[in-house]
Each structure stands twice: as C-alpha cells, then as structure tokens.
Amino acid sequence: MRHARIGYCHWGADEVRAVLAGWTGRAADAPERLNAAIAGLGYGDVHLVNRGKTGLSLALDVMKAQAPGRTKVLVPAYCCPAVPRAVRDAGLEPLAVRVGDDLNLDIEALPAAVGADVLAIVAVHMYGAPLDVDAVTAIARPHGIRVIDDAAHVLGDDLGTRGDFGLLSFNQSKTLAGGAPNGGGALLVNAPELRDATRAAWQAMPRAPLRRRHHAWFLYAYALDPFPRRLPSYATRLVRPVAQWCEARDDSHSHMSETAAAAVLSQIPKLPAIRASRARIMGWYADAVAKPMWLPQYVPGAYRTRMIVAWDGGRTSREVRSAMLDAGISVRTPYPAWSDEAASLLGDRFVRQIELPCDPRLREADVRAIVDTLSRIIG
Numbered sequence: 001m002r003h004a005r006i007g008y009c010h011w012g013a014d015e016v017r018a019v020l021a022g023w024t025g026r027a028a029d030a031p032e033r034l035n036a037a038i039a040g041l042g043y044g045d046v047h048l049v050n051r052g053k054t055g056l057s058l059a060l061d062v063m064k065a066q067a068p069g070r071t072k073v074l075v076p077a078y079c080c081p082a083v084p085r086a087v088r089d090a091g092l093e094p095l096a097v098r099v100g101d102d103l104n105l106d107i108e109a110l111p112a113a114v115g116a117d118v119l120a121i122v123a124v125h126m127y128g129a130p131l132d133v134d135a136v137t138a139i140a141r142p143h144g145i146r147v148i149d150d151a152a153h154v155l156g157d158d159l160g161t162r163g164d165f166g167l168l169s170f171n172q173s174k175t176l177a178g179g180a181p182n183g184g185g186a187l188l189v190n191a192p193e194l195r196d197a198t199r200a201a202w203q204a205m206p207r208a209p210l211r212r213r214h215h216a217w218f219l220y221a222y223a224l225d226p227f228p229r230r231l232p233s234y235a236t237r238l239v240r241p242v243a244q245w246c247e248a249r250d251d252s253h254s255h256m257s258e259t260a261a262a263a264v265l266s267q268i269p270k271l272p273a274i275r276a277s278r279a280r281i282m283g284w285y286a287d288a289v290a291k292p293m294w295l296p297q298y299v300p301g302a303y304r305t306r307m308i309v310a311w312d313g314g315r316t317s318r319e320v321r322s323a324m325l326d327a328g329i330s331v332r333t334p335y336p337a338w339s340d341e342a343a344s345l346l347g348d349r350f351v352r353q354i355e356l357p358c359d360p361r362l363r364e365a366d367v368r369a370i371v372d373t374l375s376r377i378i379g
C-alpha cells in the first residue's frame, strides 16, 4: 500500500454517468425516483432538499411557527458545525449538551437541560452510531419539546424514523453522496400533525439551480483525486484558488438538484455492499488496534460511517495528521467545538482522536499497516 485515502464517497462510472445526465438535462425525473427509492427503504413523508442543513432549517421554521415562545434548541456538544449554524440562522439559540464515550448525546444529561423555553432536541446518530431516540423523546414529550432524529450520517438501521422529524444527508462524506456542498438531503416528517405545514414550506422553496462547478469540484477532489499529497506543490498551488472558488460554502435553501438526485439514485443499489464493506474493514481495525489506542464507536459487525480511533497520551491529532499525510495516509481531525460552552463540556476529550481511511479497496494488510504507522507516530 503506497497511499490510503479517506473514502469521502464511492463514486465510479455509474455516478459519473449520472452527473453527466444531470448536466445535460437527462435526469429530470431523478428527484421523483429518488424520493420513491427512499420511501422504499422504509422512510415516510420524504422531502428532498439541497442539503441536510436545509432540511434542519425547514424543520426548525415549522416548529418555531407553532411554538413562538420557545427559543432554545439542544444540540450535542460534539457535532458538525452545520447543525448549530442552522439553529442560529433560524434565530434560535443552540445549547450544548454533554456527549458520552460513543460521541452521542449523553441521555442522562438531558433532564437538567430541558425546560419551557426549549423548542427541540437535535438527536444525532454520530457517524451512524445509534442513539436511543425513543429515550430522548420520553424525556422531551412531557415538556412539549420536539425531537429531530438526525440520521444525516447514515442510511439504514431505521435511523431517522423516530421523533417528530427525521433527517438524512447525501452531502459529501455521508453513507451515500450526491456531491458537495449541495449533494442533497431529505427531511422526513414523522409526526402526522406536522405534515401539512412542512409540505407547504417545502413547496415554497425554489428549485435547485444547476451548479456544475460544485460537481466538477466533487468529481475532482472527493471522487477522482485518489491520493493524499500526490500532486507536486506547484500544481497544488495552482489548483487551490480554483478549488476554493468551486467549493465555496453554500447556505442557500432549495430542492435537491436533478444531478445530485441522479448520483444518489445510482448508489442506492450499492448501499448493502457499502455498509457491509465498512463493517468488515472496521473489524480488521478492531483486530489491529492495541493500547493506548481504542475505538470509541466500534461494535462488532455494526455499520459506522467513519472509522474513529482515539488514544490516551502522546501526540495530539493535529500533530499526528501531518505525519500521517507524509506517510501517504489521509486522516481527518474531529469537528472543532462549535461554542465556548461546547468546548468546556468536551474538555480535552477530542484532542487525541482521528478518523482513519475505510475505503472499500483496503485489504486487511493495509489496515494493519495504517494502524502500525499511527502507533509509531503517536509515540
């Protein structure tokens, strides 16, 4: 193994064909077909949007209109910054709640956080590790608090089907990816009394603009550029400004684009294989990892979207990242803390934690080599 990459997605010829069909106007029915395919996987009342964050905004707007006196939303202290951003964009205040060792909301911390001014709890299945949403709902209900079953990271295991709303994402490094930054997402309405208002709000959203540059970026950066530090530095310097222009953050709200829907649709048949391959590779990691390293989310045979490894003592993930890249191994550092309150709840828990590659092309010997390299680097 000369290089190991983080598997942002599993794109090949099918996805490239789907993107080209979207670009040339031959995928007009893709959103409708994707909607049916998602419903076929067991999800109800599906609303396709340009990204998961838009689905979250839609849900927050609907809930806010029904309970205008409630201004706070409980969010896990460890979370993708897009979640608290959606809360703030809706004119609400995100409050951080402690997380447990599995990186999910610590349910025992909820009773102290709920109150009459709380509108909703964002119940995230971090990297696909299931959170007990029914237990969250049991705490929320008596206080009139809504629950969003945020399964942005994962497709399967019934995640997203509980609570008042469910959320799926197909943006960049999720279980299935339709591109970035508008790779798509779905808001699921699980509470029947919220259906009419949500449908009306969704219908009022604009159609997705055709943004070829986003897919051009995604094709290059996430799907086609296979190896870390492969380009010579002058080429990287030339490419970077173009890449930054293409990648520009996009907080617009719209329906899911035909191109992204076509790309996700082409991946739906591969979902069982994608899940099985990650679970298998994670088993190899579990066999290879030894103290001081440990796997905070690992359960034998279970699917997780990301392979997270933590270690006690030694170098920090920021220091480790650079050395791993030099060794030809992509890694990702944890999300930054999204508020001072979140930072103080997290303490130094995420200082020694990193995501390792879980690309389907990895073999068992590659996994052992990655773990050996990490072990040497953390010291």
Ligand SMILES: Cc1ncc(COP(=O)(O)O)c(C=O)c1O
Pocket: 051, 052, 053, 054, 056, 079, 080, 082, 083, 124, 125, 150, 152, 153, 169, 170, 171, 184, 185
């Ligand atoms: C838990 C969670 N919810 C929602 C989102 C928003 O999804 P998107 O990136 O599709 O906007 C993210 C983003 O990664 C996320 O991690």
